[in-house]
Each structure stands twice: as structure tokens, then as C-alpha cells.
Amino acid sequence: xxxxxxxxxxxxxxxxxxxxxxxxxxxxxxxxxxxxxxxxxxxxxxxxxxxxxxxxxxxxxxxxxxxxxxxxxxxxxxxxxxxxxxxxxxxxxxxxxxxxxxxxxxxxxxxxxxxxxxxxxxxxxxxxxxxxxxxxxxxxxxxxxxxxxxxxxxxxxxxxxxxxxxxxxxxxxxxxxxxxxxxxxxxxxxxxxxxxxxxxxxxxxxxxxxxxxxxxxxxxxxxxxxxxxxxxxxxxxxxxxxxxxxxxxxxxxxxxxxxxxxxxxxxxxxxxxxxxxxxxxxxxxxxxxxxxxxxxxxxxxxxxxxxxxxxxxxxxxxxxxxxxxxxxxxxxxxxxxxxxxxxxxxxxxxxxxxxxxxxxxxxxxxxxxxxxx
Amino acid sequence: xxxxxxxxxxxxxxxxxxxxxxxxxxxxxxxxxxxxxxxxxxxxxxxxxxxxxxxxxxxxxxxxxxxxxxxxxxxxxxxxxxxxxxxxxxxxxxxxxxxxxxxxxxxxxxxxxxxxxxxxxxxxxxxxxxxxxxxxxxxxxxxxxxxxxxxxxxxxxxxxxxxxxxxxxxxxxxxxxxxxxxxxxxxxxxxxxxxxxxxxxxxxxxxxxxxxxxxxxxxxxxxxxxxxxxxxxxxxxxxxxxxxxxxxxxxxxxxxxxxxxxxxxxxxxxxxxxxxxxxxxxxxxxxxxxxxxxxxxxxxxxxxxxxxxxxxxxxxxxxxxxxxxxxxxxxxxxxxxxxxxxxxxxxxxxxxxxxxxxxxxxxxxxxxxxxxx
Numbered sequence: 105x106x107x108x109x110x111x112x113x114x115x116x117x118x119x120x121x122x123x124x125x126x127x128x129x130x131x132x133x134x135x136x137x138x139x140x141x142x143x144x145x146x147x148x149x150x151x152x153x154x155x156x157x158x159x160x161x162x163x164x165x166x167x168x169x170x171x172x173x174x175x176x177x178x179x180x181x182x183x184x185x186x187x188x189x190x191x192x193x194x195x196x197x198x199x200x201x202x203x204x205x206x207x208x209x210x211x212x213x214x215x216x217x218x219x220x221x222x223x224x225x226x227x228x229x230x231x232x233x234x235x236x237x238x239x240x241x242x243x244x245x246x247x248x249x250x251x252x253x254x255x256x257x258x259x260x261x262x263x264x265x266x267x268x269x270x271x272x273x274x275x276x277x278x279x280x281x282x283x284x285x286x287x288x289x290x291x292x293x294x295x296x297x298x299x300x301x302x303x304x305x306x307x308x309x310x311x312x313x314x315x316x317x318x319x320x321x322x323x324x325x326x327x328x329x330x331x332x333x334x335x336x337x338x339x340x341x342x343x344x345x346x347x348x349x350x351x352x353x354x355x356x357x358x359x360x361x362x363x364x365x366x367x368x369x370x371x372x373x374x375x376x377x378x379x380x381x382x383x384x385x386x387x388x389x390x391x392x393x394x395x396x397x398x399x400x401x402x403x404x405x406x407x408x409x410x411x412x413x414x415x416x417x418x419x420x421x422x423x424x425x426x427x428x429x430x431x432x433x434x435x436x437x438x439x440x441x442x443x444x445x446x447x448x449x450x451x452x453x454x455x456x457x458x459x460x461x462x463x464x465x466x467x468x469x470x471x472x473x474x475x476x477x
Numbered sequence: 478x479x480x481x482x483x484x485x486x487x488x489x490x491x492x493x494x495x496x497x498x499x500x501x502x503x504x505x506x507x508x509x510x511x512x513x514x515x516x517x518x519x520x521x522x523x524x525x526x527x528x529x530x531x532x533x534x535x536x537x538x539x540x541x542x543x544x545x546x547x548x549x550x551x552x553x554x555x556x557x558x559x560x561x562x563x564x565x566x567x568x569x570x571x572x573x574x575x576x577x578x579x580x581x582x583x584x585x586x587x588x589x590x591x592x593x594x595x596x597x598x599x600x601x602x603x604x605x606x607x608x609x610x611x612x613x614x615x616x617x618x619x620x621x622x623x624x625x626x627x628x629x630x631x632x633x634x635x636x637x638x639x640x641x642x643x644x645x646x647x648x649x650x651x652x653x654x655x656x657x658x659x660x661x662x663x664x665x666x667x668x669x670x671x672x673x674x675x676x677x678x679x680x681x682x683x684x685x686x687x688x689x690x691x692x693x694x695x696x697x698x699x700x701x702x703x704x705x706x707x708x709x710x711x712x713x714x715x716x717x718x719x720x721x722x723x724x725x726x727x728x729x730x731x732x733x734x735x736x737x738x739x740x741x742x743x744x745x746x747x748x749x750x751x752x753x754x755x756x757x758x759x760x761x762x763x764x765x766x767x768x769x770x771x772x773x774x775x776x777x778x779x780x781x782x783x784x785x786x787x788x789x790x791x792x793x794x795x796x797x798x799x800x801x802x803x804x805x806x807x808x809x810x811x812x813x814x815x816x817x818x819x820x821x822x823x824x825x826x827x828x829x830x831x832x833x834x835x836x837x838x839x840x841x842x843x844x845x846x847x848x849x850x
Contacts, residue, residue, distance in 0.1 A: 143801060143808040150788060171775065171800045178776040179796050187792045402544065403551040415523060419560045423552050427544045428516060434807055435516040 105244075105291040105318035107350050113458075115465035117342065117369035120456050123319070123350050125191045125243040126288030127183065130158045132350060132371035133455050135362065135448045136193060138379060141166045142186045144445070145379050146438040149187040154415070155445050158190060159243075161374045164236050165197025165228075169219055173239045181241030181286050193374075194242035196233045196275075198295075199323075199355070202251040210250065212267070230271040231278040234292075238279075241286045246321065247275035249295040254328035261299035268297045268323075269311040276315050291318035293352060299324060300333045302340050309344040319350040322370070326356045335364055342369035359388055359451055359475055363468045366455050373452075378444035383437045385429050388447045391477040394422075396440065401426040414446035415439070478617075478664040478691035480723050486831075488838035490715065490742035493829050496692070496723055498564040498616040499661030500556065503531045505723060505744035506828050508735065508821045509566060511752060514539045515559045517818070518752050519811040522560040527788070528818050531563060532616075534747045537609050538570025538601075542592055546612045554614030554659050566747075567615035569606045569648075571668075572696075572728070575624040583623065585640070603647040607655055607665075614659045619694065620648035622668040627701035634672035641670045641696075642684040649688045664691035666725060672697060673706045675713050682717040692723040695743070699729045708737055715742035732761055732824055732848055736841045739828050746825075751817035756810045758802050761820045764850045767795075769813065774799040787819035788812070 111120035122131045137144050137152075140163045144152060152160065162182055171185075179185040182192055201208055201217045208217035214229030230248045237245035249268040252260050272294045279292045294312040298304025312320060322341045325334045338353055345351050352372035353365050362373050378388060385397040389409035394401075396408065407417035408425065416425065416439040428436030451471075458467035484493035495504045510517045510525075513536045517525060525533065535555055544552075552558040555565055574581055574590045581590035587602030603621045610618035622641040625633050645667045652665045667685040671677025685693060695714045698707045711726055718724050725745035726738050735746055751761060758770040762782035767774075769781065780790035781798065789798065789812040801809030824844075831840035 141800075141804045141806060142797070143806045146807045146811075148788070148808055148811060149792060166804075170804050171796075175776050175796065175800070179778055179794065185794075185797050185800075187797070403548050405552055415521070419522060421552065421558075423544075423548065424515070424558050424560070427514075427548070427558075431514045431539075431543050433514060433516045434519045434810065435521055437807065438519075438521060438811070 107319070107348060109347065111459050111462070113367075113464040114462050116367040116468070117339070118366050118455070118459045118464040119369060119371060120459035121350075121371065125291070127189060127191045127243050128158065130191055131456055133362075133366045133452050133459075134159060134372050135452045136161045136372065136374040137445050137448070138163075138374055138376050139186070141170065142182060144441070145383065146434070146441045151438075151442065152188065155442055155449065157445065157449055159193060160188065160190070161193045161195060162240065162242065163197060163200060164194050164233055164240065165200035167194075167240055168197065168226075168236045169221060173236055176241075177239050177285070181239070183241060191243040192240075193244040194237050194240050194246060195354070195374075196237070196246040196248045197228065198233075198249045199251045201228055210267075212270075214248070215250075230274040234275050234278045234282055238282050238284055238290065241284075241288075242290060243288065244291045244293055244319065245279065246293050247272045247295060249297055249323055251297070251324050251327070252299065254299065254324075256299065258299070258301055258304070261297070261301055261304055265297040265304050265308050268295065269308060272312060273315050276317065293317050293319040293321050295321040295323040295354070296341055296345075297324045300329055300337045302337070305337060305341045306344055309341060313346060317349070319352060319372075320345045321352040321354050323354050325353065326361075331361070334361075335368065338365050338370060339368035345369075359448070360472060362448070362451060363455065363471060366459075367464065367468055378448045379441055382440035382444040385436075385440065387440055388444050391474050396422060396426050397429050398426070408440070408443050409447065412443065412446065412450070414443050416443040480692070480721060482720065484832050484835070486740075486837040487835050489740040489841070490712070491739050491828070491832045491837040492742060492744060493832035494723075494744065498664070500562060500564045500616050501531065503564055504829055506735075506739045506825050506832075507532060507745050508825045509534045509745065509747040510818050510821075511536075511747055511749050512559070514543065515555060517814070518756065519807070519814045524811075524815065525561065528815055528822065530818065530822055532566060533561065533563070534566045534568060535613065535615065536570055536573065537567050537606060537613065537619075538573035540567075540613055541570065541599075541609045542594060546609055549614075550612050550658070554612070556614060564616040565613075566617040567610050567613050567619060568727070568747075569610070569619040569621045570601065571606075571622045572624045574601055583640075585643075587621070588623075603644040604651040607648050607651045611655050611657055611663065614657075614661075615663060616661065617664045617666055617692065618652065619666050620645045620668060622670055622696055624670070624697050624700070625672065627672060627697075629672065631672070631674055631677075634670070634674055634677055638670040638677050638681050641668065642681060645685060646688050649690065666690050666692040666694050668694040668696040668727070669714055669718075670697045673702055673710045675710075678710060678714045679717055682714060686719060690722070692725060692745075693718045694725040694727050696727050698726065699734075704734070707734075708741065711738050711743060712741035718742075732821070733845060735821070735824060736828065736844060739832075740837065740841055751821045752814055755813035755817040758809075758813065760813055761817050764847050769795060769799050770802050771799070781813070781816050782820065785816065785819060785823070787816050789816040
């Protein structure tokens with residue numbers, strides 16, 4: 105995969121670049137909205153084009169269960185199925201399966217689990233996950249990894265990391281030999297594990313590089329460890345990763361987290377936070393979070409965020425959106441989702457510009473101060 | 478209110494015309510999508526502009542309870558509040574209050590009821606309903622009426638009709654003397670009652686005409702009586718109404734009902750059917766209804782309706798929309814809502830064209846045959 109670094113910040117590890125897929129170019133640092141089951145929740149593909157993310161992510165676990173591989177194949181892959189012709193990255197579903205706790209059983213072959221929908225038994229292996237991602241037809245596939253809870257002891261983290269590296273190798277080999285049914289290319293990313301243990305992270309990065317991937321993810325963070333540990337591990341791991349490949353910090357995070365981790369050398373992010381919070385009525389603004397359900401917004405004819413030019417902010421007031429939440433109108437969820445994704449995308453746009461101008465650290469400090477207002 | 482009849486059909490009582498409000502012209506026969514609480518369910522105002530109804534309706538009962546008159550006044554009325562600058566008609570809320578059954582008590586003064594939300598006590602009078610509609614700022618307000626159940630005996634229907642006529646007079650007088658806080662005009666419609674009793678309907682129409690309204694509604698139908706009785710009462714009442722005023726059949730109905738009642742001289746319709754059915758997965762198509770939840774649509778890459786050019790039909794397949802319903806993605810509800818409203822609007826567009834061409838009866842017969850496929 106072509107990845108070009110165009111700027112590196114002088115006062116931080118922040119990087120500005122782009123990678124190219126057959127569905128288009130993606131400028132980094134980038135935030136990828138989450139479309140777990142073939143839709144970014146509450147939005148249509150026409151909404152997505154309007155909000156204008158350059159890449160979104162889907163989830164192999166959820167798509168494998170519903171609509172299932174047969175339908176995805178019959179319908180010509182996820183791009184065609186959901187009406188989205190820009191890049192898609194698919195998470196392998198490892199995180200979801202390992203979140204099932206009582207419903208899964210791990211072995212060297214893979215991970216057995218029971219569907220959260222109907223209890224039916226399934227096995228994910230490094231190979232069959234790749235096959236599902238091939239059928240989904242994402243532009244970037246992730247290998248299957250084992251995601252231990254943050255509070256696991258070090259031996260568990262070592263065991264999970266080592267297994268994840270063996271699985272990464274099997275996944276990469278299988279990916280190289282599995283036919284791809286569509287006309288575009290699919291790239292493959294490896295995922296570093298090791299919890300907050302620097303030696304484990306270092307070993308994980310080395311083993312991934314021996315295999316060789318189009319990009320490298322930092323997995324297993326933002327799962328319960330302290331934020332300072334997450335930042336430290338991110339910085340440590342990012343520094344070890346090859347400069348000429350994109351770095352993807354999985355499942356992170358708040359607007360503050362994104363800014364802090366861009367400064368530590370991360371290029372790609374995904375998180376359910378903007379979309380999930382939107383549906384709870386929590387709005388991200390340039391001066392911090394707002395709970396739109398609060399009665400104080402009742403007669404407020406100002407926009408969610410005066411610095412925003414999204415549809416929700418240019419067409420509607422806090423008072424109207426508060427009313428929609430108050431009477432449980434779905435329209436409210438859609439408007440806050442549009443705003444929050446727009447906010448995240450704009451935040452990354454600002455970061456990219458600040459890096460281009462070589463002023464990232466100062467820009468970030470100013471943004472963080474306002475966000476923490 | 479200016480109302481111009483441009484065509485009358487030769488083979489039926491169908492009429493083609495338009496009325497003019499300060500928020501725009503409305504061609505009739507027209508279907509008005511229902512936006513009960515300041516939003517057509519699942520849709521944003523940008524979606525509405527795209528689907529392109531020329532008028533929508535709101536509900537005084539629901540808007541009075543939430544967001545309430547104070548907020549509606551503070552926020553500059555419903556048009557501004559919801560971001561919609563085309564005509565709005567407001568139902569008086571009589572139907573909703575009378576549907577509360579155990580929660581309301583009727584007197585000559587008005588109707589006492591308890592809120593379905595918090596049980597708080599309220600009184601609707603012909604006068605204060607007008608005041609609320611003034612604050613809402615609709616282009617067309619409806620008077621408060623008493624809506625008895627269809628199966629009430631005739632004396633109950635007589636009593637309700639007579640009270641509704643006294644209330645209509647009080648409402649009209651109050652409307653004439655209540656200041657209107659906005660820069661546009663608000664017109665007032667009366668509502669004929671009388672169940673399926675022709676003599677009561679005749680008396681009701683006569684008494685409404687004595688008062689004089691900008692338009693006349695046929696209320697109290699589609700509440701449990703046989704469809705044939707509904708059609709017969711509609712035809713009877715429509716024939717009695719003045720030719721030079723628009724006729725609005727409230728709360729009706731299926732696509733077949735709309736076609737049949739256009740043939741009987743109705744100009745305006747509203748119904749929750751397209752929007753409510755959409756959220757249940759029931760799709761209206763040119764060849765009848767489709768339940769999109771059905772597993773047979775799983776791998777179907779054809780559109781909901783091949784004859785439709787709405788966003789759902791031009792951008793997405795039955796298989797995708799079925800999947801969205803199957804996994805409870807809100808996006809599915811929005812897409813089917815867009816389609817069903819579009820279908821209703823297009824149906825009325827076809828009716829208007831057929832009347833212009835003086836071929837309504839034949840066109841209707843052909844459409845009904847396909848609908849009943």
C-alpha cells in the first residue's frame with residue numbers, strides 16, 4: 105500500500121501523510137467513523153458522503169453473523185451492499201469475540217464462541233477471518249488477534265501477544281493465498297499487543313515487522329488502563345513502528361485522546377464514541393461536551409456548536425434538538441450523530457493543517473485548553 | 478384563502494386545483510405527511526425538502542404538551558423551530574384527546590384530559606386550542622371538534638356533531654380576534670362530524686357554512702366503520718361542501734383509499750400510514766405492499782419498488798434494507814420512511830395529472846388493479 109509522509113512536526117511526533125487505496129486516497133491523521141453492521145448508526149450513505157469521511161470501518165464479527173458471508177458474497181461485497189464507494193477498513197472481530205467472556209474458548213487453532221444473537225456455536229481462526237474479510241471486500245483487513253483485559257497479569261499478556269503474533273503470521277500467509285473476488289486490492293494490517301508492558305510491545309512490533317504488513321495497529325488499549333498509561337504505551341509502540349507505514353490506534357478515543365495520540369505519532373483512529381455519545385445526547389463541541397437533554401437548552405436558539413458548519417448546527421437550534429430527544433424522535437439521534445462525526449473529522453482536519461504548518465504542539469495545547477473548558 | 482379549481486374530471490368527482498398560503502402554493506389533490514411533534518418521524522427537514530412534500534401537518538395536542546406553548550413562542554413558532562418554511566397545517570388535537578378515553582371529561586366549555594405523558598390535568602377549549610395554534614403559527618389551523626367512536630349510537634353522534642358545531646363557531650370567533658405573532662397569515666378550517674349518518678353530515682355541513690371557513694374537513698371517519706361506509710359518507714359529505722373551498726378528509730388512508738376518495742371529490746389527505754408502516758417494515762409499491770423483514774429479500778439486489786426514483790430505491794437494494802431491519806439499524810427506518818412518503822406523494826402527483834388529462838377514472842382503475850395485485 106502506498107503511504108506517503110508529507111510532513112513531520114518539529115515539536116512532537118505528529119505526522120502528516122496519506123495512503124492510497126483503490127477506493128481513494130486517505131489523508132492522515134484520520135478518524136474513521138464506525139459502521140459496525142453495514143451502516144454508521146442512524147446514517148444513510150448519502151449522509152456519509154455529505155459529512156465526508158474518507159474512510160469508514162466495518163466489523164467482521166458482526167457482519168459474519170448478519171447478514172453473513174453468503175449474503176455479502178451474493179450482494180457483491182460490503183461497498184456495493186451499503187452503497188459506499190470509498191475505503192472501508194474491517195476490524196477482524198477479535199475484540200468483539202474476546203469481549204464475549206463466558207461465550208468463548210480459546211485454543212491455538214482459533215477462538216470458539218457463541219453468537220450473542222442466538223447462541224449458535226462458531227469458530228474464528230486466523231485463516232477463516234481473512235476469508236470473511238475477503239468476502240466483505242474491505243480495502244484494509246485486520247488480522248485476528250487476542251485481546252486480553254487490561255488488568256490481566258503480565259504472563260497472560262505475554263501469552264496473548266505471542267499467540268497473536270503466531271496468528272498474525274498465519275493470517276498474512278492465508279491472505280497472500282486467498283483469492284479476492286473483487287476488482288480492487290485489499291491490504292492487510294498487523295496488530296501489536298502486549299498490554300502496557302514495553303518489552304512485550306517491543307517484541308510484538310518486531311515479530312510483526314518480520315512478517316511484514318501494509319500498516320500496523322496498536323491494539324489492546326483503551327480497555328481499562330489509565331489514560332496516562334495508554335498515552336505512554338502508544339508513544340512507546342508508535343516510536344518502535346516503521347516510519348514508512350501507517351499506524352492505527354484501535355478504538356481510541358475522546359477528542360483529547362486523538363490530539364494527544366497524534367502528537368505521539370498515530371495516523372489512524374476509530375471509535376464508537378462520537379456516534380454512541382450522539383445517541384445518548386452527548387455533543388462534542390469546540391469548548392467541551394454538552395448534554396443536549398438538559399432542560400436548560402429548552403428555549404436556546406443557538407446551534408450545538410457555534411464553530412461548526414454541519415447540517416445540525418447550520419439548520420437547527422439546541423432547543424429543537426433538545427425537544428427531539430425529549431420526545432424520543434429518531435431525527436434527534438441522526439442530527440447529533442451528524443454533528444459529532446463532523447466534529448471528529450474537523451478536529452483531524454485541524455490537526456493535519458497544524459502539522460503541515462509545523463505548529464502542531466502549540467495548536468494542540470490551544471485546542472485542549474478549549475476542549476477542557 | 479385563495480383556492481383555485483383548475484380541472485374537474487368528467488368521469489368522477491375528482492378535482493384538480495391549488496391553494497395559496499404565505500409559505501407557498503399547494504397543488505391538490507395533496508397528501509400531507511404527518512410531523513406530529515415537530516418532525517416527520519425519522520426525517521430531518523433536509524430530507525423533507527428532498528422528498529418534496531408541499532405541506533406537512535403537525536399536532537396541537539402533542540406540541541402543546543411538548544415542547545409547550547412557551548417554548549414554541551420563544552423559538553418563533555413551529556416553522557422556525559423545525560426548520561421548515563413551507564406550509565404547515567395543524568390538527569386541533571381533538572382526535573388525540575378523545576382517543577384518551579378514560580383520561581378525559583367533556584363539557585360544553587371544552588374537554589378536560591390528563592396528559593398521556595405525566596398524568597397532569599389540562600383543559601382544551603375551542604378558544605385556547607386556537608390560541609395554541611396561533612402560537613404554533615401553522616398556515617392552516619383546525620377547530621376543536623368532538624370525535625365520537627364510529628360505533629357510537631346515533632344520538633351520541635348527533636350530540637357530538639352539535640357540540641362540534643357550537644365549538645366551531647366559538648373557534649372561528651376567537652380566531653378572528655386573536656392576534657397572530659408572525660408575519661404570515663393563518664387560515665382556519667371547520668370540521669364536519671356526524672358519523673356515517675347522512676342527515677347529521679348534511680346538518681353539520683350547513684352549520685359550518687353558516688360560520689364560513691377557508692376550507693372544510695370531513696372528520697370522524699376511518700375510525701372503525703366499514704371502508705364502504707367511509708367511502709359513501711365521504712362522497713355524500715364532499716358533494717354537500719362548497720365547490721370553491723378545499724375539502725380535507727382527515728386521517729385517511731391507504732393508497733387505495735386516497736384514490737377512491739379523490740374520485741369522490743376530496744382535495745387533501747393526511748395519514749400516519751406511510752410513516753408508521755415504514756417503521757414496521759411495510760413498504761408501499763406500485764404493485765402492492767411488501768414486508769421488507771421477510772427473509773426472502775435477503776439476497777435480493779432489486780430496489781423496494783422498480784417504478785420509484787426515491788433515495789432508498791435508487792441507492793439501495795431490498796437485501797440491504799432487509800438487513801438493516803434485521804439488525805435493528807435506524808438507517809433502515811429512515812430509508813423506508815423516505816420511500817413510503819415518496820410513494821404517497823407520487824401517487825397524488827399521478828392523480829393530479831390524470832385529472833388534468835380528464836382521465837382520472839380510467840387511470841384510477843388501472844392503478845387500483847396493480848395496487849391490489
